[in-house]
Amino acid sequence: MITLRLATLEDASRIQKIAEDTWPISYEGIISPNQIRYMLDLMYSKTKIETAIKDQNQAFWLADKDGETLGFCSIEFGNPSSEYLRIHKLYLLPETQGLGIGKLLIDKITHEGLSHELSFLHLNVNKHNKAFHFYQKLGFEVEREEVIDIGNDYIMDDFVMVKAIR
Template identity: 30%
Template sequence: MISIIQATTRDIPLIHDMASIVFPHTYRSLLSKEQLDFMMEWMYSYDNLKKQMLEENNTYYIAYVDGAAAGYVSIRPESDDIFHLEKIYVLPQFQKFKIGKKLFQQAIKAIKEMHPDKCEMHLNVNRDNVAVEFYEHMGMKKIAEGDFPIGNGFYKTDYIMGITI
């Protein structure tokens, strides 16, 4: 059985632990170890996760399969009618269970609850990430691309994808 629950700050250690597995697994062939380490601290340290939740209006949801944490998604408002899908990751052992699709659908549902009128959901995805195909399958379109500096001389080389909801 799959369930998706909104996370709270009490879930920060769980999100951090999942990220420490899935983020390096996802980007091991795309990013250097130095950039992976930098991005893990930048996005997933306990302090940064707490800041995202309490100061930056990120809403996290955690997917569970038979009670075991399987993945997570986070969204945040970017402007009046644009929301950003910040993160969506599924642990490797759960990637054949359609958890990513369910987390994506949860993000859209949550955005519709926050903003019932027509709006957009955007996301950044590494241009070489196989997830680009998943997002296209979910109805997203490439709307821009760029090399975005993130600090320490590192860049995110991303597509920006969007969908109207």
């Protein structure tokens, strides 16, 4: 049985490991291995994860089964405005994708948004990431396209997606 729990500072290395195991497979053929490494270093340092866990406006939720963490999501309340719950990250170990764990995490995120009286879920997804279809299936709609310069001559070429939850 899958259980969802809030991450603690002790989970930072576990989150980092899942990102390291997931990104090279999820983004293979979409962005270069050098950009994958750059982005992992930029977004998944232990310090960066711990800072997000400590931030009272953010939360990491972990999906566990039999003592093993299979995936996680990261959310932020009130971003990009007070009506929104921002999904910063949602990653599952490749061998667990397609088993309904992502939907469990989205359901949890939706519950969190509703409990904070928010109206929308908001996220970015790479235009070529197969997760785009997962989000569409769950009712997210493309709000706009966005190209973000992340430094080192790399960009993120994304769809910004939104879902009304109330």
